Amino acid sequence: MSSEQEWPGQWLRGVLELCTLRILADGPTYGYEVSARLALGGLGTVKGGTLYPMLKRFEASGRVEIEWRPGEGGPGRKYYRLTEEGHRSLQDMSRQWQSFAQVIEQILEPAAHKEEQ
Numbered sequence: 001m002s003s004e005q006e007w008p009g010q011w012l013r014g015v016l017e018l019c020t021l022r023i024l025a026d027g028p029t030y031g032y033e034v035s036a037r038l039a040l041g042g043l044g045t046v047k048g049g050t051l052y053p054m055l056k057r058f059e060a061s062g063r064v065e066i067e068w069r070p071g072e073g074g075p076g077r078k079y080y081r082l083t084e085e086g087h088r089s090l091q092d093m094s095r096q097w098q099s100f101a102q103v104i105e106q107i108l109e110p111a112a113h114k115e116e117q
Helices: 009-024 031-043 048-060 084-116
Strands: 064-069 077-082
Touching: 009 031, 009 048, 009 077, 009 084, 031 048, 031 077, 048 064, 048 077, 077 084
Parallel strands: none
Antiparallel strands: 064 077
């Protein structure tokens, strides 16, 4: 999937938390890397003004812990690591998303068949 695809904003708002939690499940990382992985995954550019407040909400809700690490030849970075609560949230949201996606697929399926005819 091209990272140049522009998705409707309301779709992105609906999946951004889930996708970010999934990226953080791979291990501690910093905000710019999360943004880069979202773009590489096909969601396009997620601006810091969207990403960092969300990460702050994750911290406030106990889903992530923060660790400052010294930079290699540059400033330090804030790393985000999922907590047990974050892993539970990811599992719950993933199950909900899969159920929701199935519902949407069932709704859209008749339209796809009509276009083929």
